[in-house]
Amino acid sequence: MSNEFTTPTVHLNGTGAESLRAEYSRAAKALQKFNDAFNDATCNPRDFYVGKAGAWETADDERREAARCLRHLLRYVDAWNDSIEAQVDAINARKS
Secondary structure, X not given: OOOOOOOOOOOOOOOOHHHHHHXXXXXXXXXXXXXXXXXXXXXXXXXXXXXXXXXXXXXHHHHHXXXXXXXXXXXXXXXXXXXXXXXXXXXXXXXX
């Protein structure tokens, strides 16, 4: 379980574990699909050389920042999924 993010505590008066699990699993799948598409999207220097000087470098910096933000978001959703799974496992173990 990650300490990088604040994650919810599964309890009787909160959102149900299965709802949280389904919502964040769906978010993780969508983000991974977007991540794959983003990584496959072209950002080539030849598309910038006729523009203003430094356009490629600026575009490359912006793309790196966007990729950094996306990795952060993927870690966030993974942390929620990991936390929810760990709590559900602990609850189920107590019931056994």
